[in-house]
Amino acid sequence: MSDTPTEPNQSFLRRLTLVTQPVLTRIAHGSAPFITTFVFIHLTAPVMANLGGTSLASQVMLLGREYYQTPFGEKYLVLAPLMVHPLSALLKRVLAPKPARRLTSILSITGYSVAAAVALHYFTHRIAPADPSPPIYAVGPSELDYEYVKFGLQEWPWRSWLGYIGLTAAVAWHAVEGMAVIWNTWLRPHLGSLPGTKRSRTLGALVAGVLPVATGMFFMWREPLMVFASHAERFKAAFSRSPLYWY
Template sequence: MSDEKEPKGFRTKMMSVLTKLAHGSAPFLSVFLLVHLSAPISANVGGSHAASNMMLLGREYYQTELGEKALWVAPLAIHVLSASVKRLIAPTRLRPLRSALTVSAWSALIFYPVHVALHRLIPEDVTMPIGAVGPSELDWEFVKTGLARFPIQNWALYAGLIASIATHWMEGVNILRATYMRGMQGLGPRGRKVAAAAVALPVLTGLWFVSKEPLLAFGSLMERYEAVFLKVPLFQVKL
């Protein structure tokens, strides 16, 4: 009997630890999102110039040697791994696979790696024709060029990523509220959808305003921008 109880007790403790890790990493990711999304939101009033300036301010917060690991990479890894392991070891299904929280999480895991590859990893390629697009060159002219040269792929990626993150964010806020602030009334399913739309809409409209601006980057730089996108197979398909 004691042998049967011991695995159950260990699993219960593990579930508790994993829950705390998933919940504890969420505020760090929320702050990162607030900083990161402020750039496209600012484009609603100031276009790509305002977005680039806001992006530079955001980089001061999270894109440092220590800040990036502590405020973005580590919390994201902890959040994804703890939630995934928790689902694997749970004795019963935690929530339906088609729940808004689960679907948005899986869809974000599809869109987000492509976003990171395009905006961080591939531009660092030192070989030509990319030639290591540096941080000073990787401003919102890069986004603008991508929307102009590959509109279908980029709009699909941006819309999918933003919708996934906004939905997961609002669903997660509801879980944290129900866990730690039970006396506070939360939003129902419809209210959470409205809240997610309120987050996503100004980001998408900011991108739309940017897409309507003329391209200002030098031709040689735009060729390097295009080379970054063409490293991803999706952008090699003519749509």
């Protein structure tokens, strides 16, 4: 049997791969700095709770919203990179004749885990509280501060701690793995290898990224809840819409 009929298709797929792989690589790598900036700003608030508790965390969060909750900023500086980054990596894997790394690699596992966790986090903290129907009645931005997070920590401590710390750890681990890939791809020829070993960089990222967030959350968790009972009921209804907080 002749293989002639399949050769044009194979040639097309080969050309498609040659064109798309470099483009998808640039998209995945280029979106990473935007995500890193957002994560740094977003996590600054719980870290500052180490110094001033929930009140200071909420104030810092309001300042951060000037970057990531403006009509332009949220769409194009936060949500677009958060969607483009995993999609471009997924398309690169699907279209590649031989993926650059196994699906079971740390970079892949943490990346897809972060994508799913971020989607759940966004639903829990943005979409569900914005529901205008009773009993939530659209918790507004002025009401949706770190008292909301504190309520979740006190009402569902195990699930909340697992969710927040697990997401932070996965982001930190994926960031250090991805940084190594980007460095080796674009910067290593000019600046040399990254300092330290892979293990030390991973441990450093986890300690620097997770520990201050965890201690800040601990200080918030220990504080009394400073919301009216009616607000607490709305908070509870919003959290209960999320699969993580289903009874």
